Amino acid sequence: xxxxxxxxxxxxxxxxxxxxxxxxxxxxxxxxxxxxxxxxxxxxxxxxxxxxxxxxxxxxxxxxxxxxxxxxxxxxxxxxxxxxxxxxxxxxxxxxxxxxxxxxxxxxxxxxxxxxxxxxxxxxxxxxxxxxxxxxxxxxxxxxxxxxxxxxxxxxxxxxxxxxxxxxxxxxxxxxxxxxxxxxxxxxxxxxxxxxxxxxxxxxxxxxxxxxxxxxxxxxxxxxxxxxxxxxxxxxxxxxxxxxxxxxxxxxxxxxxxxxxxxxxxxxxxxxxxxxxxxxxxxxxxxx
Numbered sequence: 001x002x003x004x005x006x007x008x009x010x011x012x013x014x015x016x017x018x019x020x021x022x023x024x025x026x027x028x029x030x031x032x033x034x035x036x037x038x039x040x041x042x043x044x045x046x047x048x049x050x051x052x053x054x055x056x057x058x059x060x061x062x063x064x065x066x067x068x069x070x071x072x073x074x075x076x077x078x079x080x081x082x083x084x085x086x087x088x089x090x091x092x093x094x095x096x097x098x099x100x101x102x103x104x105x106x107x108x109x110x111x112x113x114x115x116x117x118x119x120x121x122x123x124x125x126x127x128x129x130x131x132x133x134x135x136x137x138x139x140x141x142x143x144x145x146x147x148x149x150x151x152x153x154x155x156x157x158x159x160x161x162x163x164x165x166x167x168x169x170x171x172x173x174x175x176x177x178x179x180x181x182x183x184x185x186x187x188x189x190x191x192x193x194x195x196x197x198x199x200x201x202x203x204x205x206x207x208x209x210x211x212x213x214x215x216x217x218x219x220x221x222x223x224x225x226x227x228x229x230x231x232x233x234x235x236x237x238x239x240x241x242x243x244x245x246x247x248x249x250x251x252x253x254x255x256x257x258x259x260x261x262x263x264x265x266x267x268x269x270x271x272x273x274x275x276x277x278x279x280x281x282x283x284x285x286x287x288x
Contacts, residue, residue: 033274034060034086035267036212036256043263047077052264054081056271062210062254063088065117071108078109086252087113087153087184087210092120095141103148113209114145115153115184125159131169135176142180153182153209161193161200168195174207183207184254188214188228191236198240201248210252211245213270226259231270232277242277253278 035058040049046069053061061083078085088111090102095116106114116138123129142152154177160170167175174181185208187197201208215234217227222234232238245253255270257263 029059029084031275031278032060032250032252033058033213033271033278034062034210034252034254035271036062036064036089036254038064038089039255039257039260039267040263042260046074047080050077050081050083052267053083056264056268057275058083058255058267058271060084060086060252062086062115062252063111065089065091065094071105075109085109085111087111087115087254089117089155090114092116099141099144103145103150106150112149113151113153113182115155117155118157129159129169131164131172132176135173135181138173138181139177142177146180151182151209152180153184155184155212156186156189158189158193161190161195168200171203174204181207182209184210184212185250186212186214186256187236187241188212188216188234191216197236198244201241201244201250205248208245208248208250210254211250212256213253213274214256214258224259225257225261228257228259230257230266230273231255232273233269238273238277246279 035053035056037049040052041064043049043052050061059082061078063085085106088106094102095114102114106112118124119129119134121127123134138152138154145152154170154173156170160173161168164172170183174183183204185197185200185204189212190197190200201211213231215229215231215236217225217229217234221227222229228234253274255267255274257266257270260266
């Protein structure tokens with residue numbers, strides 16, 4: 001056994017013995033609720049972060065971009081806490097330079113959906129995005145991923161929701177990219193753009209694989225948290241949003257908060273709200 005193999009085997013053994021064993025494999029979540037791991041970036045080591053997710057009664061996560069963990073270590077931790085990965089945020093630069101490596105990493109941890117969290121610098125404010133060029137590139141990557149058994153989605157902020165000749169930039173992007181590209185609709189950013197999340201879900205019906213379940217605090221509140229709030233604790237109309245999301249074909253409700261003071265509390269509050277108000281999870285085939 002070479003040194004690298006020996007270290008890998010030792011890491012797997014230590015992880016299996018040092019951490020609590022909740023389950024050997026992640027079971028199918030009973031509700032279509034996940035946590036965006038970016039929310040937990042200040043909550044300590046990865047095992048601590050996943051324990052917070054588990055303790056909140058959530059069995060699924062969306063990964064944030066990171067090069068700090070191997071597929072082996074991540075899979076062991078996910079299995080320890082009985083958590084599955086439903087999607088991964090991946091930077092455009094990595095999709096361009098290392099698509100096969102990104103696919104291999106995600107397939108090895110059981111994930112089949114990649115999400116672009118934001119475009120490259122030339123398409124970020126203060127620049128005016130080139131929706132045609134960006135859509136063409138995302139559509140091309142989505143087709144390549146489809147052939148590899150993977151799916152690509154795009155996550156919005158507010159700048160994609162400005163009007164472009166009667167449609168939002170996000171709609172223009174989707175039109176150019178074609179049917180292989182899905183949308184991960186961030187509901188708090190939709191509202192911050194001055195649009196109605198319910199109406200936007202209706203416009204994008206059939207194209208939204210997931211929503212970022214995130215709330216906005218009332219005006220003047222939560223300023224130290226970027227003006228965001230835990231799900232159900234802010235100003236978004238969740239009693240109207242959740243049925244609209246279901247009608248739009250949303251498969252996952254991914255809890256996120258950009259600047260939480262207390263990530264564990266935010267996740268627990270959001271999870272409790274969604275567990276109370278969401279229907280049961282779709283079948284495995286519908287989720288993937």
